[in-house]
Amino acid sequence: MTDRPVLLQTIALLPSLERALAESYIVHRLPGRGSERDAFLAERGAEITGVVTSAASGADAGLIGLLPNLRVISSFGVGLDRLDVTAAAQRGIPVGYTPDVLNDCVADMAMGLLLSVARRLPEADRYVRAKGWQGGGHSPFPLGRQVSGAKLGLVGLGRIGRTIARRALGFDMEVRYHTRRAVEGVDWAYEPQLLDLARWADFLVIITAGGPGTRHLVDAAVLDALGAKGYLVNVARGTVVDEAALVDALKGKQIAGAALDVFEDEPRVPVDLLTLDNVVLAPHIASSTVQTREAMGRRVLDNLSAFFSGRALPSAAAS
Structure with missing residues (x-):
């Protein structure tokens, strides 16, 4: 006993x-x-x-x-x-x-994904491995997007969201956020409407809770507002983004790119996302450090x- x-x-x-x-x-x-x-x-x-x-x-x-x-x-x-x-x-x-x-590791991952998609790091890695840098008929490697001084929009400002915002200050980024209600005691500007935040942002980072209340919160309208020069980063839950709308936006160059650590139906990832150069993909590893x-x-x-x-x-x- x-x-x-x-x-x-x-x-x-x-x-x-x-x-x-x-x-x-x-x-x-x-x-x-x-x-x-x-x-x-x-x-x-x-x-x-x-x-x-x-x-x-x-x-x-x-x-x-x-x-x-x-x-x-x-x-x-x-x-x-x-x-x-x-x-x-x-x-x-x-x-x-x-x-x-896990606040620090998820915030680190968010910034890592943001830098990766903006500076095209996975694409650059493939370019070097394919010996594109050595010539042989390959096109010059395309230009990336500067991160320092850019505008960062946060969808969610909980513990991790605030940690990401502090990371962004080191890059001299201007930060605004959207939540259902303004968060007391923070200096970052509040955007009551998600569409307005998306229109303003160069990088839209999702770090809000999952569940029915946020399902497809980032839809075709939000992606359209983010625009052809905007990037989406998701380290929250895959269900927050309408994945079909995201694929369409990426294929049609309606947004500049996306960096995703989470997906709607993990571990299954849409085939289209696997074939696009303007996407950085990770297997839900934001907190995956020893x-x-x-x-x-x-x-x-x-x-x-x-x-x-x-x-x-x-x-x-x-x-």
Whole structure:
């Protein structure tokens, strides 16, 4: 017999985090979809007191409903669009996540993507590898777009958005932002209308929450407003952008380019995006550094430890 809490792990996590969980808890791995999953939940669901998940996996109302003794959820990541926080709150189940510890890495990635697409770095790499620089009938490498002194529009100004804005100051960029309401205590200019921000910006960076409320927030009209000299950078959620409209805008040169770390149907990426030179693509790696992922793992553990010790979660998601 043991008095260790029983956890359900929904997805593979860092090996170091899995080892730490196994030291303090009884951990069951959730089987994949289908009859095996259903049988496991029917047999063992009542034993589960905690769920360890990720922003990519989440925990929907259906799963929560099959765990009658669930008391806490701890998620690896900041995205809550696949976590039914409302369903958890209705049962008094706190939800922990890992904000703040990844702010710097995501902001670094946003600026890296911005520089890459503006200065055509992946394209330049391919040009050198193809020996275009050495002549042989190749055209001269095309000019890029200067970043210093450009206008940066942020769609979202949460923790990460503010960190990106501070990064941009080092490039002497003028910064404005759009959110549903103006953010108190910041010096950057607020644009109440997203279309106005897009018209103004040279670079439009998306760093807002995902979910139904922001689905296709950046649509054909926003891309048209961004215009033929504007660039789109997305380090938020793929669903925020109407991907079909983005492909059309890129193919038609309605915008200058896009740099994307996220997509609507990951890991599937539209074929058209793979063939365009004015696009920089990354496989959802904004927080993918050793330092940040280890810090996220520690926060997952801290949230669980606090709950089972009768203390408030260090990072609890608002319902």
